[in-house]
Amino acid sequence: MKTVKRCLLVILAILAASCGGRKEAVVPGHLSAGAEQTARGTPYYERGCYARALEHFTRAQELYTAVGDRQGMAMSANNIGVVYRAIGEAGAAIPFFEDALRLYGDPGEPDRVRQALSNLAAAQADTGDLASAGKNIDAALKIENGGTPFVPALTVKGILLARLGDVKGAETVLKEALDAVGRGHPEGGAAANYAMGELLLGQSRFQEAAPYFDRALERDRKAGFYGGIADDLAALGRCRAGVRDDAAAVRSWEQSVRIYALLGMGEKVRSTMALLEEAAKRSDSDIGLTRALAERWLRGELTDSLCE
Secondary structure, X not given: OOOOOOOOOOOOOOXXXXXXXXXXXXXXXXXXXXXXXXXXXXXXXXXXXXXXXXXXXXXXXXXXHHOOXXXXXXXXXHHHHHHHHHOOOHHHHHHHHHHHHHHHOOOOOHHHHHHHHHHHHHHHHHHOOHHHHHHHHHHHHHOOOOOOOOHHHHHHHHHHHHHOOOHHHHHHHHHHHHHHHHOOOOOOHHHHHHHHHHHHHOOOOHHHHHHHHHHHXXXXXXXXXXXXXXXXXHHHHHHHHHOOOHHHHHHHHHHHHHHHHHOOOHHHHHHHHHHHHHHHHHHOOOOHHXXXXXXXXXXXXXXXXXXX
């Protein structure tokens, strides 16, 4: 089962003087600078522009460290770890998640401790340390915060169970996560749908998997998460190919390849293009334009970058 590269950022609000009514406290510039960098980096992360996001989150960490803001330092460590994991460097992410947990220390902020534990468990699972991942995700699931189900933690638990070979248990936990999404707890909804799709796809249940990827795609499009959109389309291509609808697979993979190319994700372009080429041969489809556009965009020949 593929790993879902979607973790939770932590964002702190920036206080400023209100234009009317009660005035809020004004935070001096040197104290609000870290939050401003976080706010600048978050849209890049949400679009899948990870290099730009990392620049801002790293700067935020430096600024929070300079003023001894423990909460901000913990938040920044978590966010840096999230980006490293998103770009496939789970080993580099782990120390940042561990640092975030040490800095949070007192579990007086259960939501943030729970987030950091979930992110750490996901990264440990990526590196194959399933025992540590299991310990940390179970700790995250034990933290209650107003009785609200924490969809991201349930999703990580489901993925971990699948990796351990407990497919039935994984499906049960992921259904629990999706039920929570349906009851109005949308945080992590795209990742939960994607994870369920991957679980079913791994069992060659292609027709059952497709609607979950469709729902993930709908959520990622609404959020403007370009990288997620490309992943969802790539997965839908695998579903279509699985039922031997190569023409439909080509349509999905062509869209996916183009988005990966726009984002400069060369490795994903190459791996998806290999699947696309084979499906195009089987369906006698002309993908010459997609090939040409992908090559052009990977060379950086764009009117404007999606990450600017």
